[in-house]
Amino acid sequence: MKSIVILISGRGSNMRSLLEADLPGCRIAVISNRADAAGLAHAQALGLPTAVVDHRAHALRDDFDTALARAIDAHQPDLVVLAGFMRILGEKFVAHYAGRLLNIHPSLLPAFPGTHTHERALAAGVRLHGCTVHFVTPDLDAGPIVIQAAVTVAADDDADSLAARVLAQEHLIYPQAVRWFLAGQLQLTKDGRVRLSAAAGTQCCGALIAPQMQPEAQ
Ligand code: GRF
Numbered sequence: 001m002k003s004i005v006i007l008i009s010g011r012g013s014n015m016r017s018l019l020e021a022d023l024p025g026c027r028i029a030v031i032s033n034r035a036d037a038a039g040l041a042h043a044q045a046l047g048l049p050t051a052v053v054d055h056r057a058h059a060l061r062d063d064f065d066t067a068l069a070r071a072i073d074a075h076q077p078d079l080v081v082l083a084g085f086m087r088i089l090g091e092k093f094v095a096h097y098a099g100r101l102l103n104i105h106p107s108l109l110p111a112f113p114g115t116h117t118h119e120r121a122l123a124a125g126v127r128l129h130g131c132t133v134h135f136v137t138p139d140l141d142a143g144p145i146v147i148q149a150a151v152t153v154a155a156d157d158d159a160d161s162l163a164a165r166v167l168a169q170e171h172l173i174y175p176q177a178v179r180w181f182l183a184g185q186l187q188l189t190k191d192g193r194v195r196l197s198a199a200a201g202t203q204c205c206g207a208l209i210a211p212q213m214q215p216e217a218q
Contacts, residue, residue: 014104
């Protein structure tokens with residue numbers, strides 16, 4: 001049985017989409033850096049294993065990363081999923097989980113890394129906006145892209161309406177990426193490229209999806 005650890009900091013709607021996705025044969029644990037994260041209460045109510053690793057208890061970023069990795073590794077995860085986890089993780093931490101650490105970001109990367117993506121998309125006047133699932137590298141919101149979904153930006157959109165449409169797509173593409181990973185259809189190659197097997201389907205949603213399918217290993 002595969003093991004997944006989901007890291008959250010707040011609301012946890014992406015975590016919920018993963019929990020509701022009926023992922024085949026896996027154990028899921030949830031870890032938050034905030035004890036008051038709403039998503040944590042939801043995971044606890046479902047009886048999932050949970051833990052809190054409070055970043056404020058660690059003066060040094062490295063010490064927080066070490067404590068977090070210890071809590072994660074207690075579950076011997078095949079995959080670690082950042083789902084609205086609002087801490088920047090150090091190089092050593094990222095290297096430890098290389099090829100098994102995914103993040104979701106609310107923009108069509110490489111556009112708008114960082115925060116306030118919806119406001120920035122509106123200010124830039126883009127016609128397409130969306131979300132991206134990517135493997136995590138030490139550079140913020142810059143790792144190899146697994147899947148993206150796009151939404152059109154309407155003339156009367158504000159940041160909230162745009163965020164809501166993007167979030168609905170996040171809830172579709174993140175479970176899809178995790179399903180691929182669990183099925184062994186999604187890998188990060190040694191040279192940092194995403195390999196998605198041709199057997200992987202994209203039946204998840206009607207949005208514009210941009211997976212990088214590649215033939216099975218020759
Ligand atoms: C999502 O928009 C996600 O893309 C970003 O933070 C937000 C978290 O939302 N990284 P939730 O906690 O999953 O509801």
